[in-house]
């Protein structure tokens with residue numbers, strides 16, 4: 001079997017076209033959505049991500065507010081810039097690009113929850129646990145949207161999430177077990193005794209361990225959908241969590257790059273447009 005591609009790059013393009021229409025309507029009503037970013041330091045990956053986010057915004061009519069700070073910026077300096085974006089009426093929502101090398105929980109907590117476009121503020125994560133409406137985290141939502149848009153059945157599926165991180169694994173488990181998704185989730189992590197025993201049972205595997213090639217063909221149920229969220233660098237190139245041989249066994253595979261990464265950007269755009277629509281009332 002050769003798996004079909006869960007194409008994040010193509011899906012991002014489709015979502016951008018849909019969102020551009022919503023942004024045009026907002027602009028007709030005098031509302032210009034504005035995305036703010038706070039970037040600390042010189043990490044080339046973070047610069048790439050932030051540049052890509054602003055390029056996406058420009059393409060669909062969202063304004064950009066960009067705060068770039070040197071690696072020497074202190075916690076207090078970053079918090080001051082967060083306070084400014086919280087108070088800026090031109091900023092619909094904003095994010096602090098991770099990693100910063102600073103106290104990230106304190107930075108996240110400083111963001112006005114109503115402007116938390118990443119859905120990672122403790123209030124919004126709390127709302128997710130409680131089943132209340134709030135801003136939702138971009139990468140987990142990107143995983144779900146990628147599956148939906150390719151017609152992969154989530155309701156009733158056995159999903160194995162590999163990785164219990166705060167930005168992907170844990171919120172994804174909560175999202176997938178909502179009534180609207182109705183999946184059954186097994187959350188695996190470094191303490192899991194027999195990872196393969198869990199992945200082999202799964203209709204959908206989301207690999208977010210950050211260990212290159214950790215999921216190999218012998219660990220996959222034939223026909224399963226596999227999503228690669230792991231981002232490691234090997235010889236300067238992105239290396240995902242899925243080994244190359246999984247394409248021979250799986251039914252669906254998200255490539256890396258070109259899978260969940262672009263979907264993270266799509267969900268960020270979607271969040272900012274939804275926030276602007278809500279603020280308009």
Ligand SMILES: Nc1nc2c(c(=O)[nH]1)N[C@@H](CN(C=O)c1ccc(C(=O)N[C@@H](CCC(=O)O)C(=O)O)cc1)CN2
Pocket residue numbers: 045048049052095096097098099118138139238256257258259260261262263264265
């Ligand atoms: N505040 C946040 N920081 C970080 C997040 C986040 O969601 N919020 N996630 C990651 C980085 N990230 C978004 O910020 C992100 C990662 C990957 C991509 C992407 O489109 N990747 C491309 C490949 C890019 C390359 O060649 O390096 C792909 O997968 O095709 C976009 C955004 C950590 N920080």
